[in-house]
Amino acid sequence: MSKIPYSLSYFGEKEIAAVNDLLANPSHLTSETYTKLCRDFLKNYYQREMLVTHSCTAALEMSALLLNIQPGDEVILPSFTFVSTANAFALFGARLVFVDIQKDTLNMDPLALEAAITPKTKAIVVMHYAAVACDMAAICAIADAKGIPIVEDAAQCIGAQFNGKYLGTFGKLGTLSFHHTKNITAGLGGALIINDEALIDRAKVICQKGTNRDAFIEGLVDKYTWQDLGSSYVMNEFGAAVLLGQLERMDVINKNRQTIWQQFHEGLVDIEKWGYSRPSVPKGSLHNAHIYYLIAPTEQEGTQLRQFLASQGITAPHHYIPLHLSPAGKKFGKPVESLPVCESIYKRIVRLPLWEGFTGIEAVIGAIYKAQSTSASLVV
Structure with missing residues (x-):
């Protein structure tokens, strides 16, 4: 595990x-x-x-x-x-x-x-x-x-x-x-x-x-x-x-998660120097901190980051494969040539660990920055 x-x-x-x-x-x-x-x-x-x-x-x-x-x-x-x-x-x-x-x-x-x-x-x-x-x-x-x-x-x-x-x-x-x-x-x-x-x-x-x-x-x-x-x-x-x-305990749980989410958000502000994107929350939207994610600048860099985090014992998965690309999506969906945004995003997204009471925030943030300095040695 x-x-x-x-x-x-x-x-x-x-x-x-x-x-x-x-x-x-x-x-x-x-x-x-x-x-x-x-x-x-x-x-x-x-x-x-x-x-x-x-x-x-x-x-x-x-x-x-x-x-x-x-x-x-x-x-x-x-x-x-x-x-x-x-x-x-x-x-x-x-x-x-x-x-x-x-x-x-x-x-x-x-x-x-x-x-x-x-x-x-x-x-x-x-x-x-x-x-x-x-x-x-x-x-x-x-x-x-x-x-x-x-x-x-x-x-x-x-x-x-x-x-x-x-x-x-x-x-x-x-x-x-x-x-x-x-x-x-x-x-x-x-x-x-x-x-x-x-x-x-x-x-x-x-x-x-x-x-x-x-x-x-x-x-x-x-x-x-x-x-x-x-x-x-x-x-x-x-x-x-x-x-x-x-x-x-819903409101307490969500508040505790929001605190962790915000620590990730503030701690990872410098990741944007390497072309990564952090979550965007529009005005008027009050989220519950269900997910904190990064969008890597390229598919290769997203894969490298997930692999590096895994090597450090940190689980950081991608997310949905667009349904229109799936066998069932092609069978039950109306034909579509391309949906460029989701076809790009799903290859680059990296979700970070987050749960109520999570105490490994600094370890995860540190590993993410470490990955940037060692990216040349990662195996794709």
Whole structure:
């Protein structure tokens, strides 16, 4: 194992106590006690209707169902994103339309979005990279003018905001992730943010295998029956037990990560002398310090830096391979000649270790500067 891994999760006494309580009181499994507590916490925090799911992927699939995505519908999304963003819509027959990203934020380029819209466009799916907001003013204006719903893949964005509004609450639907690599974790988990009240009742049915079991649990009906298409999208109760304690510490966790992020940002200011770029955070964007990354000036230098850091016991991975370059992207996506920004960025990005309580900041920064002075000896 690396001396310094890319990420680590921390679980405190509350999470352990909740799991022990669940083991001692199996009735919570039937009543979904902890799932409801997590849901209530998130509803209060975001001031939106919420459904807690087994993954962000599940929440994205629910979004596709709620928008009635049909075979042949076009869905526009950035190519620089995780596969779940695409899978969720391709599963229902959508034709994926991949667009390029902006150089500064690595988020969807509004100009590329506008150029990609056709009469077949059924949805726009944005992904806020590193919990830094897309240009939602421009994207929402484009979507509103065309009457196209927005889904926000806010997997990385728990607690992050743009102009005082939480990411995930700009579109018709938003999604969150509680994967073990995220700021707040249940090991695996997610949530669907429902910003359109007209979708709430159907979303509850879809989440519970297409039944009205949610109404049954709330005591609104004496039995539940099959109502609509759906799947088993609910979070397991053990995951919810862990998640509750994490949610209660959310603001503290994010603040601690932001302190570490800022130390990286200030400590690496001189790296720009070698042609590297540091993250850009537009005015009005309050991120949660999910990722700190560098963009190397060339692919070779990015590879050399990752290799040098690995030789020092530091895990510093690249990130997404653009989906339009993948076999599945070519199969399910609309043909695209080139998306030059993401095709360049993915070869040059270097993500740095970051988690709550991380104490190896100086070691990582020192190794990065050392790499610049020894680059001639690195093996590519």
